[in-house]
Amino acid sequence: MTKHIVRTPETHPLTWRLRDDKQPLWLDEYRSKNGYAGAEKALKGLAPDEIVGLVKDSGLKGRGGAGFSTGLKWSLMPKDESMNIRYLLV
Secondary structure: OOOOOOOOOOOOOHHHHHOOOOOOOOHHHHHHOOOOHHHHHHHHHOOHHHHHHHHHHHOOEOOOOOOOEHHHHHHOOOOOOOOOOOOOOO
16 A cells, blocks of 8 residues: 655645745745745734634634633633733643
């Protein structure tokens, strides 16, 4: 039996679209191609509620098999301002 590997966006790194040779990108190379631009914009220019709203609107789902909304998961984080450190594992 021959095993075939299907290379699709769902199973292979997003960075493959940035290089013809399909090799991993160095961090500097990825950033030079606007990698992390969205994360930088979110961290420097958006309020937490705006970020959660964008993630909800995107329809992004978790990869745990249940298809749980990532935006909904993020919105469940406590908003208690007295807490200095919060962890969200996704």
